[in-house]
């Protein structure tokens with residue numbers, strides 16, 4: 001179990017096909033390294049831009065700004081609630097995948113199951129389309145959580161099936 005080579009389970013992304021293309025195979029929807037690099041260079045640009053602190057003082061002499069500030073504050077409360085819910089959901093997801101990792105390690109299964117992943121890719125693409133979410137965001141989410149679970153499965157396997165090793169970011 002501990003001799004699993006990471007190249008067996010961290011399959012490189014294939015085909016930089018547009019994730020929104022109708023009829024593309026699940027494998028075609030995988031994010032490739034170039035798409036990830038492009039996304040992170042855009043975030044670097046945003047990071048380099050100037051930022052603003054929105055506060056009551058800025059709105060004091062302008063009712064339009066005051067109204068915008070009020071609406072931003074209300075939306076921020078919703079955003080904070082959503083972020084909290086997402087963290088709770090991720091905690092539950094990683095607890096479930098850690099339990100899968102223990103079972104896989106015990107049964108001698110490899111960390112990755114690409115048939116399952118292809119099903120997940122296709123399913124999340126459909127859900128994203130129905131929900132009005134950019135399908136690249138759905139794929140970025142899937143790629144993040146599944147890659148992280150596979151790393152954690154491997155660490156559990158390397159520890160002889162002990163999930164106690166998962167106290168730090170894998």
Ligand SMILES: O=C(O)C(=O)C[C@]1(C(=O)O)C=C[C@@H](O)C=C1
Pocket residue numbers: 097100101111112113114116117145146149150153
């Ligand atoms: O379902 C599994 O077999 C898992 O190990 C869980 C999971 C996931 O995070 O959803 C992780 C790795 C697999 O390649 C597929 C799915």
